[in-house]
Amino acid sequence: MSNTASSSTSSGTAAVPPLSHTTLAEFSSDTVGAIWNELLVLSGQPGVCNLGQGFPDYAGSRVAREAAAAAMTKPAMSELNQYTLPSGLGSLKSAICAYYNKCYGLQEGASRKRAISPENVVVTVGATEGLFVTLHALAGPGDEVIMFNPGFPWYLNTTRIVGATPVLVELHGPDFAPDMEEVEKAITPKTRVLILNSPHNPCGHCYTKKEMEGFARLALKYNLFVISDEVYENVTFGGVKHLRIADEEGMFERTVTVCSASKLFSLTGWRIGWALSTPELLEGLSVYHGNTSYCAPSPLQHGLSVALEAEDGLFEDIPKLVEGNALLLGDALREKGFAITQPQGGHFLVADTTPLGLKGLECAKLLLTQAKVGVVPGIIFYFDDPKNSNGGAGGKEGADNDRPLLRFAICKRRDTMEEAVRRIRAMVLPAKN
Ligand SMILES: Cc1ncc(COP(=O)(O)O)c(C=O)c1O
Incomplete structure (x- = not known):
């Protein structure tokens, strides 16, 4: 990114000044953005079975959509098209509480x-x-924020944007469960926040009761805040129950739980989520929320309040569909020689490409060109150690950090998944050298 404008142009007028230092630093460290954008475009081409980005190809909650449409079109509901309070529409906040x-x-x-x-x-x-907004409220320059590697790339980027330092704790396959000793070793006097994510994106691990107790013990011992990203809370498999860190003794006061209607109701385009915490912590993040979005779209908030009350589609249909997809895809990939981590929850399945002698990006390109199946390579979810690099997700040299991992989105219709599996089975992989 070149934005070092000279002082004047050839026509003699003053040149546009460069972007801020902070923004330019973000450009120079965001090296996977280009890979991500390229793969998204390629995966979205006609004829490609898109198991790349994690959005459902089935319709989201009908109850929510109908209620939102009514709020937008019925004259008697016109006030639902104006601002709500920054903290949200009263009926939605009540429905959220009743649900939890x-x-x-x-x-x-x-x-x-x-x-x-x-x-x-x-x-x-x-x-x-x-x-x-939660990271803005809880961390700043001089603070360290612990997160797992691999993980959702936004944790690292947002931590950098607020001026704090990301500290990475590696998750190890095949189960990608957190190692509490490694977490404890990563804690320093500067650590302020621990970011948790269960069910995990991309690996599908769900924290056990023992792991939750371990996190709580560390947060209390070292006086840490926890940001708990639970956007996939309703999608767990094989009888696994979603556990909330805020429910551990002493944790309610120091946890912000981040949730999403994108996943709960399969409405990723609605852009609605919620943060749950104490009034004191919420007051902190509201400073930033009020000055960025102010409030979420009112008619959509209304639609979600009605759907939450009706428990529309939350509990059974989607988790069953996604679990079935995980089993179908897992079997096909195992037959092709991939090493599979069967997810315990979430919208994704990860496959290790090591047995095939391939790196992740290389294998993602093969799947795209040969099988016309779009997937996301591990490089997107692995962060470079900030101590050894500029700290951007995926690392400066991109391919150097090309781990042998692929992520497949399994929040798809059954027929989409069957077609993807048929193509993968028919694909001829290069002989391992
Ligand atoms: C782990 C995780 N957290 C947060 C988000 C963002 O969710 P939303 O669509 O509500 O912004 C995603 C989206 O894929 C995610 O995977």
């Missing part, structure tokens, strides 16, 4: 599994904004 209190058995006045009320909710523009 019921779904997780939260009780008023309890020391753990404490019930939430509307003062514990801020509706955000997707979990992405929720993460952004």
Whole structure:
């Protein structure tokens, strides 16, 4: 990115000044953005079975869409097309509380599994904004933020944008479970925040009770905040139950839980999520929320409040579909020689390309060109160690960090998944040398 404008142009007028230092630093460290954008365009071409970006190709909640449409078109509901309070539409905040209190058995006045009320909710523009404003509120220059590697790339980029230092803890296959000793070793006097994500993107690990207790012990011992990204909370497989770190003893007060209607209702384009925490922590993140988006779209908030009350499609259909897709795809990839981590939850399945003698990016390109199946290579989710590099997700030299991992989105219709599997089975992979 060149934005070092000279002082004047050939016509003698003053040149446009360069972008800010912070922005230019982001450009120079964001090296996977180009790979991501290229793969998105290629995966979206006609005829490609797109298991790349994690958006559903089935329709999102019908109840939500109909209620939002009514709010937009019915004269009697016209006020739902104006601003809501920055913290969100009252009916949505109430519906969110009712949902969590019921779904997780939260009780008023309890020391753990404490019930939430509307003062514990801020509706955000997707979990992405929720993460952004929460990191702004909790960390800044001089602070360290611990996150897992691989992980959702926004953790690293947002940490950098707020001026804090990302500290990476490696997850190891095949199960990609966190190692508490490694987490504890990463903690320093500068550590302020621990970012958790369960079910995990991309690896599909769901934290166990023992792991939750381990995180809680560390957060309390070292006085850390926790940002818990639980956007895939309703999609767990094989009887695994989603656990919330905020429900551990002493954790409610130091946790911001980030959630999303993108995933809960398969409405990624609506850009609605919510942050759950104490009024004190929410007041902190509201400083940033109020000055960025101000509030999430009102008619869509209304649609979600109606769908949450109706529990439309949350609990059974989608998790069953996604779990079935994971089994179908996992079998096909195993037959082709990939090493598979069967996910415990979430919208993704990861495959190790090592047995095939291929790197991730190389293999993603083969799948795209030979089988016309779009996937995302591991390079997108692996961060370089900031101590050894400029800290950008994926690393400066890109391909140097090309880990042997592929991520397949499995939040797709059954027929999409069957077609992808048929193509993968028919594909001829190069002989391992
Ligand atoms: C782990 C994780 N967190 C947050 C998000 C962002 O969600 P939203 O669409 O609500 O911004 C995603 C989106 O894919 C995700 O995978």
